[in-house]
Amino acid sequence: MLESAKRVAEKKDWIKGATGDWEIVLGLEVHAQVLARSKLFSGASAEFGGAPNDHVSLVDAAMPGMLPVINEFCVEQAVRTGLGLKAQINKRSVFDRKNYFYPDLPQGYQISQYKQPVVGEGSVHLDVDGRAVEVGIERLHLEQDAGKSLHDQHPNMSFVDLNRSGCALMEIVSKPDLRSADEAKAYVTKLRQIMRYLGTCDGNMEQGSLRADVNVSVRRPGAEFGTRCEIKNVNSIRFMGQAIEYEARRQIGILEDGGSIDQETRLFDARKGETRSMRSKEEAHDYRYFPDPDLLPLEIDDAFIGHIKAALPELPDEKIARFMTDYGLTAYDAQVLTAERASADFFEQVARGRDGKAAANWVINELFGRLNKEGKTVETTPVSAAQLGQIVDLIAAGTISGKIAKDVFEIVWTEGGSPAEIVEARGMKQVTDTGAIEKAVDEIIAANPDKVEQVKAKPTMLGWFVGQVMKTTGGKANPQSVSDLLKAKLGI
Numbered sequence: 001m002l003e004s005a006k007r008v009a010e011k012k013d014w015i016k017g018a019t020g021d022w023e024i025v026l027g028l029e030v031h032a033q034v035l036a037r038s039k040l041f042s043g044a045s046a047e048f049g050g051a052p053n054d055h056v057s058l059v060d061a062a063m064p065g066m067l068p069v070i071n072e073f074c075v076e077q078a079v080r081t082g083l084g085l086k087a088q089i090n091k092r093s094v095f096d097r098k099n100y101f102y103p104d105l106p107q108g109y110q111i112s113q114y115k116q117p118v119v120g121e122g123s124v125h126l127d128v129d130g131r132a133v134e135v136g137i138e139r140l141h142l143e144q145d146a147g148k149s150l151h152d153q154h155p156n157m158s159f160v161d162l163n164r165s166g167c168a169l170m171e172i173v174s175k176p177d178l179r180s181a182d183e184a185k186a187y188v189t190k191l192r193q194i195m196r197y198l199g200t201c202d203g204n205m206e207q208g209s210l211r212a213d214v215n216v217s218v219r220r221p222g223a224e225f226g227t228r229c230e231i232k233n234v235n236s237i238r239f240m241g242q243a244i245e246y247e248a249r250r251q252i253g254i255l256e257d258g259g260s261i262d263q264e265t266r267l268f269d270a271r272k273g274e275t276r277s278m279r280s281k282e283e284a285h286d287y288r289y290f291p292d293p294d295l296l297p298l299e300i301d302d303a304f305i306g307h308i309k310a311a312l313p314e315l316p317d318e319k320i321a322r323f324m325t326d327y328g329l330t331a332y333d334a335q336v337l338t339a340e341r342a343s344a345d346f347f348e349q350v351a352r353g354r355d356g357k358a359a360a361n362w363v364i365n366e367l368f369g370r371l372n373k374e375g376k377t378v379e380t381t382p383v384s385a386a387q388l389g390q391i392v393d394l395i396a397a398g399t400i401s402g403k404i405a406k407d408v409f410e411i412v413w414t415e416g417g418s419p420a421e422i423v424e425a426r427g428m429k430q431v432t433d434t435g436a437i438e439k440a441v442d443e444i445i446a447a448n449p450d451k452v453e454q455v456k457a458k459p460t461m462l463g464w465f466v467g468q469v470m471k472t473t474g475g476k477a478n479p480q481s482v483s484d485l486l487k488a489k490l491g492i
Protein backbone atom coordinates (compact mmCIF):
# COMPACT_ATOMS: atom_id res chain seq x y z
CA MET A 1 0.00 0.00 0.00
CA LEU A 2 1.20 3.50 -0.84
CA GLU A 3 2.63 5.28 2.14
CA SER A 4 3.73 8.88 2.06
CA ALA A 5 7.16 9.48 3.55
CA LYS A 6 5.82 12.53 5.35
CA ARG A 7 3.38 10.40 7.31
CA VAL A 8 6.01 7.92 8.45
CA ALA A 9 8.04 10.84 9.78
CA GLU A 10 5.17 12.09 11.95
CA LYS A 11 5.83 10.74 15.38
CA LYS A 12 3.18 12.80 17.10
CA ASP A 13 0.40 10.23 17.05
CA TRP A 14 2.46 7.18 17.90
CA ILE A 15 1.60 5.24 21.02
CA LYS A 16 4.33 4.32 23.48
CA GLY A 17 4.19 0.66 24.34
CA ALA A 18 6.33 -1.29 26.81
CA THR A 19 8.53 -2.44 23.92
CA GLY A 20 8.60 0.68 21.74
CA ASP A 21 6.35 2.80 19.48
CA TRP A 22 3.15 1.70 17.76
CA GLU A 23 1.07 3.34 15.09
CA ILE A 24 -2.71 3.03 14.76
CA VAL A 25 -4.15 2.32 11.30
CA LEU A 26 -7.85 3.00 10.73
CA GLY A 27 -10.31 2.58 7.87
CA LEU A 28 -13.96 3.56 8.26
CA GLU A 29 -17.17 2.25 6.75
CA VAL A 30 -19.72 5.00 7.30
CA HIS A 31 -23.41 4.31 6.79
CA ALA A 32 -25.32 7.45 5.94
CA GLN A 33 -29.08 7.32 5.53
CA VAL A 34 -30.12 9.10 2.36
CA LEU A 35 -32.25 12.16 3.09
CA ALA A 36 -35.30 11.16 1.06
CA ARG A 37 -39.05 10.97 1.59
CA SER A 38 -39.39 7.32 0.60
CA LYS A 39 -37.35 4.13 0.75
CA LEU A 40 -34.81 2.78 -1.75
CA PHE A 41 -37.11 0.23 -3.42
CA SER A 42 -40.60 1.09 -2.14
CA GLY A 43 -42.88 4.10 -1.70
CA ALA A 44 -43.14 3.75 2.09
CA SER A 45 -42.14 6.76 4.20
CA ALA A 46 -38.48 6.96 5.22
CA GLU A 47 -39.27 9.36 8.05
CA PHE A 48 -37.66 8.75 11.45
CA GLY A 49 -39.96 7.74 14.33
CA GLY A 50 -43.63 6.81 14.16
CA ALA A 51 -45.25 3.83 15.88
CA PRO A 52 -43.51 0.49 15.18
CA ASN A 53 -44.29 -0.83 11.69
CA ASP A 54 -46.12 2.35 10.64
CA HIS A 55 -43.88 2.88 7.62
CA VAL A 56 -43.86 -0.57 6.03
CA SER A 57 -44.98 -1.50 2.54
CA LEU A 58 -45.47 -5.05 1.29
CA VAL A 59 -42.05 -4.75 -0.40
CA ASP A 60 -40.34 -3.83 2.90
CA ALA A 61 -42.07 -6.76 4.62
CA ALA A 62 -40.85 -9.06 1.80
CA MET A 63 -44.25 -10.46 0.95
CA PRO A 64 -43.96 -13.11 -1.76
CA GLY A 65 -44.14 -11.75 -5.28
CA MET A 66 -43.38 -8.15 -4.36
CA LEU A 67 -40.86 -6.47 -6.63
CA PRO A 68 -38.40 -3.68 -5.81
CA VAL A 69 -38.51 -0.49 -7.89
CA ILE A 70 -35.48 1.79 -7.68
CA ASN A 71 -36.08 5.27 -6.21
CA GLU A 72 -34.43 7.65 -8.67
CA PHE A 73 -34.09 10.41 -6.08
CA CYS A 74 -31.95 8.15 -3.87
CA VAL A 75 -29.65 7.46 -6.82
CA GLU A 76 -29.37 11.21 -7.39
CA GLN A 77 -28.44 11.72 -3.74
CA ALA A 78 -25.73 9.05 -3.96
CA VAL A 79 -24.29 10.65 -7.10
CA ARG A 80 -24.47 14.10 -5.50
CA THR A 81 -22.55 12.77 -2.49
CA GLY A 82 -20.01 11.11 -4.79
CA LEU A 83 -19.41 14.43 -6.54
CA GLY A 84 -19.00 16.10 -3.13
CA LEU A 85 -16.29 13.52 -2.34
CA LYS A 86 -14.55 14.39 -5.64
CA ALA A 87 -15.12 10.78 -6.60
CA GLN A 88 -15.50 8.92 -9.82
CA ILE A 89 -19.16 8.25 -10.74
CA ASN A 90 -19.72 4.84 -12.33
CA LYS A 91 -22.26 4.98 -15.13
CA ARG A 92 -23.05 1.32 -14.68
CA SER A 93 -23.50 -0.29 -11.28
CA VAL A 94 -25.14 -3.47 -10.06
CA PHE A 95 -27.36 -4.40 -7.12
CA ASP A 96 -26.52 -7.73 -5.49
CA ARG A 97 -28.17 -9.87 -2.88
CA LYS A 98 -26.13 -10.27 0.30
CA ASN A 99 -27.64 -13.35 1.90
CA TYR A 100 -27.94 -13.80 5.65
CA PHE A 101 -30.61 -14.62 8.19
CA TYR A 102 -31.74 -12.27 10.91
CA PRO A 103 -35.24 -11.61 12.31
CA ASP A 104 -35.09 -7.95 11.28
CA LEU A 105 -34.33 -8.92 7.66
CA PRO A 106 -37.52 -10.49 6.26
CA GLN A 107 -36.17 -10.92 2.72
CA GLY A 108 -33.37 -13.16 3.97
CA TYR A 109 -30.95 -10.97 2.04
CA GLN A 110 -29.95 -7.34 1.86
CA ILE A 111 -29.91 -5.65 -1.53
CA SER A 112 -26.53 -3.95 -1.73
CA GLN A 113 -23.97 -3.02 -4.33
CA TYR A 114 -20.91 -5.20 -4.09
CA LYS A 115 -18.44 -5.49 -6.98
CA GLN A 116 -19.81 -2.58 -9.00
CA PRO A 117 -20.75 0.37 -6.76
CA VAL A 118 -22.30 3.58 -8.10
CA VAL A 119 -19.36 5.68 -6.83
CA GLY A 120 -15.66 4.79 -7.03
CA GLU A 121 -12.50 6.41 -5.68
CA GLY A 122 -12.48 9.91 -4.24
CA SER A 123 -10.90 11.91 -1.42
CA VAL A 124 -11.63 14.05 1.61
CA HIS A 125 -9.35 16.74 3.01
CA LEU A 126 -9.04 17.25 6.74
CA ASP A 127 -7.49 19.88 8.92
CA VAL A 128 -6.46 18.11 12.14
CA ASP A 129 -5.14 20.72 14.56
CA GLY A 130 -3.74 22.75 11.69
CA ARG A 131 -2.23 19.72 9.94
CA ALA A 132 -3.53 18.80 6.46
CA VAL A 133 -4.55 15.16 6.05
CA GLU A 134 -5.90 13.62 2.87
CA VAL A 135 -8.11 10.55 3.22
CA GLY A 136 -8.77 8.32 0.24
CA ILE A 137 -12.31 7.15 -0.43
CA GLU A 138 -12.46 3.59 -1.71
CA ARG A 139 -16.10 3.62 -2.82
CA LEU A 140 -19.66 4.65 -2.04
CA HIS A 141 -22.43 2.17 -2.65
CA LEU A 142 -26.19 2.14 -2.17
CA GLU A 143 -27.88 -0.48 0.00
CA GLN A 144 -31.01 -1.14 2.04
CA ASP A 145 -31.15 -0.73 5.78
CA ALA A 146 -32.51 -3.58 7.93
CA GLY A 147 -35.31 -3.34 10.50
CA LYS A 148 -34.82 -3.28 14.25
CA SER A 149 -35.28 -6.01 16.86
CA LEU A 150 -36.71 -4.82 20.16
CA HIS A 151 -35.74 -6.95 23.15
CA ASP A 152 -36.52 -4.66 26.08
CA GLN A 153 -40.30 -4.39 25.72
CA HIS A 154 -41.31 -7.68 27.34
CA PRO A 155 -39.59 -10.16 29.71
CA ASN A 156 -39.83 -13.15 27.36
CA MET A 157 -40.68 -11.82 23.94
CA SER A 158 -38.84 -9.92 21.22
CA PHE A 159 -40.46 -7.69 18.63
CA VAL A 160 -39.48 -6.54 15.18
CA ASP A 161 -39.97 -2.98 13.90
CA LEU A 162 -39.63 -2.73 10.12
CA ASN A 163 -39.92 1.07 9.85
CA ARG A 164 -36.25 1.33 8.90
CA SER A 165 -36.32 -1.77 6.70
CA GLY A 166 -35.61 -0.75 3.12
CA CYS A 167 -34.48 2.81 3.86
CA ALA A 168 -31.66 3.87 1.54
CA LEU A 169 -28.15 3.89 2.94
CA MET A 170 -24.96 5.15 1.36
CA GLU A 171 -22.02 3.13 2.62
CA ILE A 172 -18.89 5.22 2.29
CA VAL A 173 -15.69 3.17 2.63
CA SER A 174 -12.41 4.94 3.35
CA LYS A 175 -8.96 3.67 2.53
CA PRO A 176 -6.88 2.72 5.58
CA ASP A 177 -5.44 6.27 5.65
CA LEU A 178 -6.36 7.41 9.14
CA ARG A 179 -3.75 7.25 11.93
CA SER A 180 -5.39 8.38 15.17
CA ALA A 181 -8.70 8.75 16.97
CA ASP A 182 -8.49 12.51 16.33
CA GLU A 183 -8.11 11.98 12.60
CA ALA A 184 -11.05 9.55 12.57
CA LYS A 185 -13.18 12.07 14.48
CA ALA A 186 -12.21 14.85 12.07
CA TYR A 187 -13.02 12.57 9.14
CA VAL A 188 -16.55 11.70 10.29
CA THR A 189 -17.17 15.35 11.17
CA LYS A 190 -16.05 16.40 7.68
CA LEU A 191 -18.15 13.73 5.93
CA ARG A 192 -21.17 14.84 7.91
CA GLN A 193 -20.50 18.48 7.06
CA ILE A 194 -20.17 17.74 3.33
CA MET A 195 -23.40 15.72 3.29
CA ARG A 196 -25.28 18.42 5.19
CA TYR A 197 -24.09 21.03 2.70
CA LEU A 198 -25.27 18.75 -0.10
CA GLY A 199 -28.55 17.93 1.66
CA THR A 200 -27.98 14.21 1.09
CA CYS A 201 -27.95 13.07 4.76
CA ASP A 202 -28.98 14.93 7.90
CA GLY A 203 -26.04 13.40 9.79
CA ASN A 204 -28.09 12.85 12.92
CA MET A 205 -26.08 10.26 14.85
CA GLU A 206 -28.53 9.97 17.77
CA GLN A 207 -31.31 8.99 15.40
CA GLY A 208 -28.97 6.59 13.61
CA SER A 209 -28.90 8.33 10.25
CA LEU A 210 -25.09 8.30 10.46
CA ARG A 211 -23.22 5.27 11.88
CA ALA A 212 -19.64 4.17 11.52
CA ASP A 213 -17.97 0.77 11.52
CA VAL A 214 -14.36 1.35 12.53
CA ASN A 215 -11.56 -0.97 11.38
CA VAL A 216 -8.62 -0.81 13.77
CA SER A 217 -5.16 -2.32 13.53
CA VAL A 218 -1.76 -1.42 14.96
CA ARG A 219 1.77 -1.79 13.61
CA ARG A 220 5.33 -0.74 14.23
CA PRO A 221 5.90 2.59 12.43
CA GLY A 222 6.79 1.90 8.80
CA ALA A 223 5.96 -1.83 9.00
CA GLU A 224 3.29 -3.73 7.05
CA PHE A 225 -0.33 -3.31 8.12
CA GLY A 226 -1.41 -5.51 11.00
CA THR A 227 -4.54 -7.65 11.34
CA ARG A 228 -7.63 -5.51 11.86
CA CYS A 229 -10.70 -5.77 14.04
CA GLU A 230 -13.92 -4.11 12.99
CA ILE A 231 -15.92 -2.26 15.64
CA LYS A 232 -19.57 -2.20 14.58
CA ASN A 233 -22.16 0.56 14.63
CA VAL A 234 -20.51 3.30 16.65
CA ASN A 235 -23.14 6.00 16.94
CA SER A 236 -21.38 9.04 18.36
CA ILE A 237 -18.14 10.76 17.49
CA ARG A 238 -17.04 10.79 21.12
CA PHE A 239 -17.69 7.04 21.54
CA MET A 240 -15.78 6.39 18.34
CA GLY A 241 -12.72 8.10 19.80
CA GLN A 242 -13.00 6.05 23.00
CA ALA A 243 -13.54 2.80 21.09
CA ILE A 244 -10.42 3.39 18.95
CA GLU A 245 -8.20 4.24 21.92
CA TYR A 246 -9.39 1.20 23.86
CA GLU A 247 -9.10 -1.18 20.92
CA ALA A 248 -5.60 -0.01 19.94
CA ARG A 249 -4.35 -0.49 23.51
CA ARG A 250 -5.95 -3.94 23.67
CA GLN A 251 -4.19 -5.00 20.46
CA ILE A 252 -0.85 -3.54 21.55
CA GLY A 253 -1.14 -5.45 24.85
CA ILE A 254 -1.70 -8.74 23.03
CA LEU A 255 1.14 -8.17 20.56
CA GLU A 256 3.61 -7.10 23.24
CA ASP A 257 2.77 -10.28 25.16
CA GLY A 258 3.80 -12.25 22.07
CA GLY A 259 0.24 -13.02 20.99
CA SER A 260 -1.50 -12.36 17.67
CA ILE A 261 -4.70 -10.56 16.71
CA ASP A 262 -7.71 -12.57 15.57
CA GLN A 263 -9.59 -10.80 12.81
CA GLU A 264 -13.03 -10.33 14.29
CA THR A 265 -16.07 -8.13 14.56
CA ARG A 266 -16.37 -6.34 17.90
CA LEU A 267 -18.92 -4.21 19.73
CA PHE A 268 -18.25 -1.07 21.74
CA ASP A 269 -19.86 -1.01 25.18
CA ALA A 270 -20.22 2.70 25.90
CA ARG A 271 -21.07 2.11 29.56
CA LYS A 272 -17.85 0.21 30.24
CA GLY A 273 -15.77 2.06 27.62
CA GLU A 274 -14.62 -1.30 26.20
CA THR A 275 -14.88 -3.27 22.99
CA ARG A 276 -15.81 -6.94 23.14
CA SER A 277 -15.89 -9.76 20.65
CA MET A 278 -19.15 -10.29 18.76
CA ARG A 279 -18.19 -12.83 16.09
CA SER A 280 -15.19 -13.91 14.09
CA LYS A 281 -14.87 -12.02 10.82
CA GLU A 282 -17.21 -13.18 8.08
CA GLU A 283 -15.85 -13.38 4.53
CA ALA A 284 -17.55 -12.08 1.40
CA HIS A 285 -18.15 -15.65 0.15
CA ASP A 286 -20.15 -16.43 3.31
CA TYR A 287 -22.82 -14.10 1.96
CA ARG A 288 -23.22 -15.82 -1.42
CA TYR A 289 -23.44 -12.49 -3.22
CA PHE A 290 -25.14 -12.60 -6.64
CA PRO A 291 -26.80 -9.97 -8.84
CA ASP A 292 -30.43 -9.40 -7.82
CA PRO A 293 -32.53 -10.87 -10.66
CA ASP A 294 -35.40 -8.49 -9.79
CA LEU A 295 -33.34 -5.40 -10.62
CA LEU A 296 -31.69 -4.28 -13.83
CA PRO A 297 -28.15 -2.95 -13.65
CA LEU A 298 -28.26 0.74 -12.75
CA GLU A 299 -27.31 2.79 -15.79
CA ILE A 300 -26.93 6.55 -15.59
CA ASP A 301 -25.81 8.90 -18.33
CA ASP A 302 -23.76 12.07 -18.60
CA ALA A 303 -26.87 14.26 -18.70
CA PHE A 304 -28.06 12.83 -15.35
CA ILE A 305 -24.64 13.45 -13.77
CA GLY A 306 -24.34 16.84 -15.48
CA HIS A 307 -27.63 18.10 -14.01
CA ILE A 308 -26.54 17.17 -10.51
CA LYS A 309 -23.11 18.69 -11.00
CA ALA A 310 -24.57 21.96 -12.23
CA ALA A 311 -26.71 22.28 -9.10
CA LEU A 312 -23.97 21.48 -6.56
CA PRO A 313 -23.63 24.07 -3.80
CA GLU A 314 -20.30 25.60 -2.86
CA LEU A 315 -18.69 23.01 -0.57
CA PRO A 316 -16.84 23.64 2.73
CA ASP A 317 -13.27 23.53 1.34
CA GLU A 318 -14.07 26.02 -1.42
CA LYS A 319 -16.00 28.26 0.94
CA ILE A 320 -13.10 28.32 3.41
CA ALA A 321 -10.65 29.27 0.64
CA ARG A 322 -12.97 32.01 -0.63
CA PHE A 323 -13.59 33.42 2.85
CA MET A 324 -9.83 33.64 3.38
CA THR A 325 -9.18 35.52 0.13
CA ASP A 326 -12.36 37.63 -0.10
CA TYR A 327 -12.64 38.62 3.55
CA GLY A 328 -9.04 38.29 4.73
CA LEU A 329 -9.99 35.71 7.38
CA THR A 330 -7.64 33.27 9.11
CA ALA A 331 -8.09 29.58 8.30
CA TYR A 332 -9.42 29.05 11.80
CA ASP A 333 -12.10 31.75 11.56
CA ALA A 334 -13.09 30.58 8.09
CA GLN A 335 -13.51 27.04 9.42
CA VAL A 336 -15.63 28.13 12.36
CA LEU A 337 -17.90 30.19 10.11
CA THR A 338 -18.35 27.44 7.52
CA ALA A 339 -19.06 24.59 9.95
CA GLU A 340 -22.71 24.84 8.89
CA ARG A 341 -24.01 26.27 5.65
CA ALA A 342 -26.52 28.45 7.51
CA SER A 343 -23.85 30.10 9.66
CA ALA A 344 -21.67 30.77 6.60
CA ASP A 345 -24.65 32.41 4.85
CA PHE A 346 -25.37 34.48 7.94
CA PHE A 347 -21.77 35.67 8.09
CA GLU A 348 -21.83 36.68 4.43
CA GLN A 349 -24.95 38.78 4.99
CA VAL A 350 -23.14 40.61 7.76
CA ALA A 351 -19.85 40.91 5.87
CA ARG A 352 -21.15 42.01 2.48
CA GLY A 353 -19.90 45.55 1.80
CA ARG A 354 -18.17 45.74 5.20
CA ASP A 355 -14.81 44.92 6.74
CA GLY A 356 -14.74 41.10 6.72
CA LYS A 357 -12.46 40.77 9.72
CA ALA A 358 -14.68 43.01 11.86
CA ALA A 359 -17.79 41.14 10.71
CA ALA A 360 -16.14 37.78 11.53
CA ASN A 361 -15.19 38.98 15.01
CA TRP A 362 -18.71 40.07 15.77
CA VAL A 363 -20.31 36.93 14.36
CA ILE A 364 -17.90 34.51 16.07
CA ASN A 365 -17.13 36.20 19.37
CA GLU A 366 -20.33 38.02 20.21
CA LEU A 367 -23.09 36.25 18.32
CA PHE A 368 -21.92 32.59 18.28
CA GLY A 369 -20.71 32.90 21.86
CA ARG A 370 -24.13 34.09 22.95
CA LEU A 371 -26.06 31.62 20.79
CA ASN A 372 -24.09 28.70 22.27
CA LYS A 373 -24.68 29.93 25.79
CA GLU A 374 -28.43 30.15 25.25
CA GLY A 375 -28.80 26.97 23.18
CA LYS A 376 -29.84 28.88 20.06
CA THR A 377 -28.67 28.75 16.44
CA VAL A 378 -28.41 31.21 13.55
CA GLU A 379 -31.88 29.98 12.57
CA THR A 380 -33.35 31.12 15.90
CA THR A 381 -31.10 34.10 16.68
CA PRO A 382 -32.83 37.17 18.09
CA VAL A 383 -30.18 39.41 16.48
CA SER A 384 -30.52 39.36 12.70
CA ALA A 385 -27.68 39.71 10.18
CA ALA A 386 -29.04 43.17 9.27
CA GLN A 387 -28.98 44.31 12.91
CA LEU A 388 -25.49 42.96 13.50
CA GLY A 389 -24.32 44.61 10.27
CA GLN A 390 -25.65 47.95 11.52
CA ILE A 391 -23.69 47.59 14.75
CA VAL A 392 -20.51 46.94 12.74
CA ASP A 393 -21.30 50.04 10.63
CA LEU A 394 -21.79 52.22 13.71
CA ILE A 395 -18.35 51.22 15.00
CA ALA A 396 -16.71 51.72 11.60
CA ALA A 397 -18.21 55.20 11.34
CA GLY A 398 -16.85 56.08 14.79
CA THR A 399 -20.42 56.65 16.07
CA ILE A 400 -19.97 54.19 18.92
CA SER A 401 -16.95 52.57 20.55
CA GLY A 402 -16.42 48.82 20.52
CA LYS A 403 -17.27 48.75 24.21
CA ILE A 404 -20.58 50.59 23.81
CA ALA A 405 -21.33 48.35 20.82
CA LYS A 406 -21.49 45.41 23.21
CA ASP A 407 -24.16 47.23 25.21
CA VAL A 408 -26.07 47.92 21.99
CA PHE A 409 -25.80 44.23 21.07
CA GLU A 410 -27.23 43.33 24.48
CA ILE A 411 -30.19 45.68 24.01
CA VAL A 412 -30.91 44.36 20.51
CA TRP A 413 -30.65 40.77 21.82
CA THR A 414 -33.17 41.31 24.63
CA GLU A 415 -35.43 44.05 23.29
CA GLY A 416 -34.94 44.06 19.52
CA GLY A 417 -34.99 47.29 17.52
CA SER A 418 -32.72 49.23 15.20
CA PRO A 419 -29.16 49.70 16.54
CA ALA A 420 -28.91 53.20 15.03
CA GLU A 421 -32.14 54.29 16.70
CA ILE A 422 -31.13 52.74 20.02
CA VAL A 423 -27.82 54.63 19.96
CA GLU A 424 -29.60 57.88 19.10
CA ALA A 425 -32.44 57.54 21.59
CA ARG A 426 -30.26 56.47 24.53
CA GLY A 427 -27.46 58.95 23.98
CA MET A 428 -24.86 56.24 23.42
CA LYS A 429 -22.95 58.10 20.73
CA GLN A 430 -19.23 58.28 21.08
CA VAL A 431 -18.02 61.72 22.07
CA THR A 432 -15.64 62.95 19.38
CA ASP A 433 -16.37 66.52 20.30
CA THR A 434 -12.91 67.61 21.43
CA GLY A 435 -14.32 70.30 23.71
CA ALA A 436 -16.03 67.75 25.94
CA ILE A 437 -13.08 65.37 25.85
CA GLU A 438 -10.66 68.19 26.57
CA LYS A 439 -12.59 69.16 29.67
CA ALA A 440 -12.40 65.58 30.98
CA VAL A 441 -8.69 65.38 30.15
CA ASP A 442 -7.93 68.65 31.95
CA GLU A 443 -9.77 67.49 35.04
CA ILE A 444 -7.88 64.21 35.24
CA ILE A 445 -4.51 65.94 34.78
CA ALA A 446 -5.32 68.56 37.42
CA ALA A 447 -6.45 65.96 39.95
CA ASN A 448 -3.35 63.75 39.61
CA PRO A 449 -0.13 65.77 39.73
CA ASP A 450 1.87 62.79 41.05
CA LYS A 451 0.77 60.56 38.16
CA VAL A 452 1.64 63.34 35.71
CA GLU A 453 5.24 63.27 36.97
CA GLN A 454 5.35 59.49 36.61
CA VAL A 455 3.98 59.37 33.07
CA LYS A 456 6.62 61.77 31.85
CA ALA A 457 9.29 59.27 32.89
CA LYS A 458 7.31 56.23 31.90
CA PRO A 459 5.06 56.81 28.83
CA THR A 460 3.40 53.38 29.13
CA MET A 461 1.48 54.93 32.07
CA LEU A 462 -0.60 56.76 29.46
CA GLY A 463 -3.02 53.85 29.44
CA TRP A 464 -4.04 54.72 32.99
CA PHE A 465 -4.96 58.26 31.94
CA VAL A 466 -6.92 57.04 28.93
CA GLY A 467 -8.80 54.65 31.21
CA GLN A 468 -9.69 57.44 33.64
CA VAL A 469 -11.02 59.68 30.87
CA MET A 470 -13.04 56.81 29.41
CA LYS A 471 -14.50 56.19 32.86
CA THR A 472 -15.61 59.78 33.44
CA THR A 473 -17.13 59.94 29.94
CA GLY A 474 -19.07 56.70 30.46
CA GLY A 475 -17.05 54.89 27.80
CA LYS A 476 -18.35 57.22 25.13
CA ALA A 477 -15.17 59.17 24.38
CA ASN A 478 -13.27 58.15 21.27
CA PRO A 479 -10.19 56.41 22.74
CA GLN A 480 -7.96 57.60 19.91
CA SER A 481 -8.91 61.26 20.43
CA VAL A 482 -8.38 60.87 24.17
CA SER A 483 -4.94 59.41 23.67
CA ASP A 484 -3.93 62.12 21.17
CA LEU A 485 -5.11 64.91 23.42
CA LEU A 486 -3.37 63.49 26.48
CA LYS A 487 -0.08 63.16 24.62
CA ALA A 488 -0.29 66.78 23.47
CA LYS A 489 -1.13 68.12 26.90
CA LEU A 490 1.44 66.04 28.76
CA GLY A 491 4.10 66.76 26.18
CA ILE A 492 4.92 63.11 25.43
Ligand code: ADP
Pocket residue numbers: 025026027028029173174175176177215216217225226227228230
Ligand atom coordinates in the same frame (compact mmCIF):
# COMPACT_ATOMS: atom_id res chain seq x y z
P1 ADP B 1 -14.92 -5.69 4.60
O1 ADP B 1 -16.08 -5.32 3.74
O2 ADP B 1 -14.68 -7.15 4.69
O3 ADP B 1 -14.98 -5.08 5.95
P2 ADP B 1 -13.14 -3.97 3.03
O4 ADP B 1 -12.02 -4.37 2.14
O5 ADP B 1 -14.30 -3.32 2.41
O6 ADP B 1 -13.55 -5.21 3.88
O7 ADP B 1 -12.46 -2.99 4.09
C1 ADP B 1 -13.18 -2.42 5.10
C2 ADP B 1 -12.40 -1.28 5.73
O8 ADP B 1 -11.25 -1.78 6.41
C3 ADP B 1 -11.91 -0.22 4.80
O9 ADP B 1 -12.34 1.02 5.32
C4 ADP B 1 -10.41 -0.33 4.84
O10 ADP B 1 -9.79 0.91 4.72
C5 ADP B 1 -10.16 -0.89 6.21
N1 ADP B 1 -8.92 -1.64 6.37
C6 ADP B 1 -8.39 -2.53 5.53
N2 ADP B 1 -7.25 -3.03 6.04
C7 ADP B 1 -7.04 -2.45 7.24
C8 ADP B 1 -6.05 -2.56 8.27
N3 ADP B 1 -5.03 -3.40 8.17
N4 ADP B 1 -6.19 -1.80 9.36
C9 ADP B 1 -7.23 -0.96 9.51
N5 ADP B 1 -8.19 -0.81 8.59
C10 ADP B 1 -8.12 -1.55 7.46
Ligand code: MG
Pocket residue numbers: 029213230
Ligand atom coordinates in the same frame (compact mmCIF):
# COMPACT_ATOMS: atom_id res chain seq x y z
MG1 MG C 1 -16.71 -4.29 6.75
